[in-house]
Amino acid sequence: DGGITQSPKYLFRKEGQNVTLSCEQNLNHDAMYWYRQDPGQGLRLIYYSQIVNDFQKGDIAEGYSVSREKKESFPLTVTSAQKNPTAFYLCASSLYIGETQYFGPGTRLLVL
Amino acid sequence: AQSVTQLDSHVSVSEGTPVLLRCNYSSSYSPSLFWYVQHPNKGLQLLLKYTSAATLVKGINGFEAEFKKSETSFHLTKPSAHMSDAAEYFCVVRGYGGATNKLIFGTGTLLAVQP
Numbered sequence: 001d002g003g004i005t006q007s008p009k010y011l012f013r014k015e016g017q018n019v020t021l022s023c024e025q026n027l028n029h030d031a032m033y034w035y036r037q038d039p040g041q042g043l044r045l046i047y048y049s050q051i052v053n054d055f056q057k058g059d060i061a062e063g064y065s066v067s068r069e070k071k072e073s074f075p076l077t078v079t080s081a082q083k084n085p086t087a088f089y090l091c092a093s094s095l096y097i098g099e100t101q102y103f104g105p106g107t108r109l110l111v112l
Numbered sequence: 113a114q115s116v117t118q119l120d121s122h123v124s125v126s127e128g129t130p131v132l133l134r135c136n137y138s139s140s141y142s143p144s145l146f147w148y149v150q151h152p153n154k155g156l157q158l159l160l161k162y163t164s165a166a167t168l169v170k171g172i173n174g175f176e177a178e179f180k181k182s183e184t185s186f187h188l189t190k191p192s193a194h195m196s197d198a199a200e201y202f203c204v205v206r207g208y209g210g211a212t213n214k215l216i217f218g219t220g221t222l223l224a225v226q227p
Contacts, residue, residue, distance in 0.1 A: 004155075040121075042202060042217030043156075058214070090155055098206065100146070101215060103155035 003027070004104035006091050011109045013078065013085060021076045021107045023091030031097040032074035036060060037088040037106075046089075049074055050097045078109060086111050114139045114207045118218035126226045131175075131190040133221045135203030138184065144206040145186045146215070147177055151199045159201075162186065173197070198225045 004025045013019045023032065030051050035043040045058030049068040063082025068074055074093075078085045088108050092101040119134040137143055144163050148156040160171025167179045177188045186203060203218040 006155075040219065042219050043215075044217075045214055048214070088153075092156075100158065100161060102158065103148075105155040106153070108153070 004091060004093055004102060006089075006104040006107050008107060009105070011107055012112050013109060014112050016080045018077055018079050019109065021078070021089055021091075021109070023074045023076065023104060024072055025074075025091075025093045025104075026072060027093060027095075027102065028071070029093035029095050029102075030071070031094045031099070032068070033092040033094075033101060034058075034064070034066065034074070034076045035090045035092065037090060043090060046076065048097070085109055114141075114143065114205045114216050116145075116203045116205045116216060116218040118201075118203050118221050120221050121219065122222045122224070124224040124226060125193045127195055128192050131188070131193045131197065131223065133188040133201050133203075133223065135186045135188065135218060136184050137186055137203075137205050139205060139208075141208050145177075145179065146204040146206075147171065147175070147186075147188050148202045148204060149199050150202065150220075156202065159188070193223075193225045195225050195227065198223055 007022045033048045034046040037043050044060050047066040049055040052071050065077045090106045091104040094101045115138045117136045146161045147159040150156045160169045162169045162179045170176045175190045200220045200222050204215050207214050207216050
């Protein structure tokens with residue numbers, strides 16, 4: 001059963017803590033993306049990766065970091081430098097960069 | 113630069129009546145346009161996409177959209193709403209330039225379906 005999985009579904013962060021959101025795909029897609037969604041706004045691009053061992057900043061990369069060590073995996077770390085991390089985070093992938101994107105179910109991050 | 117404007121933040125219809133969700137786009141190039149749907153606390157699901165083939169695009173769940181270049185519009189329609197259509201809908205244009213050809217999202221239209 002092909003698709004994109006994100007875990008956990010809900011995540012709580014304490015002040016000054018780094019947290020990591022998981023994104024895995026078994027679609028054999030080269031490109032992967034991370035978006036942030038806030039109420040009343042469209043999605044905003046955080047980071048993207050065209051291929052393994054490569055990633056680029058999107059529009060709102062400050063306070064976030066990523067890695068792409070495996071084709072299937074693109075974890076996102078929300079660092080303590082991100083002052084307003086409460087949001088819904090969506091991971092997506094596409095066969096190649098610029099192709100149609102398919103989305104995972106999302107992770108909701110809440111700050112304690 | 114590319115952009116999309118969703119003209120209504122909220123739309124409410126009765127079950128069995130037609131749905132119209134409006135989207136205008138701006139693009140210097142022949143655009144690629146998409147509609148995605150998001151049910152509460154879920155990821156986005158692709159409804160349909162336009163990539164310069166037929167101007168009337170049919171998608172899943174009975175939705176369709178018509179590309180009108182003269183009006184720079186890509187409105188989403190469905191002849192008869194179902195309760196399960198209640199969700200948020202995003203109109204999206206693919207940007208050009210740079211390495212990403214990234215997606216540019218509208219701010220969404222929340223569709224409510226009344227029984």
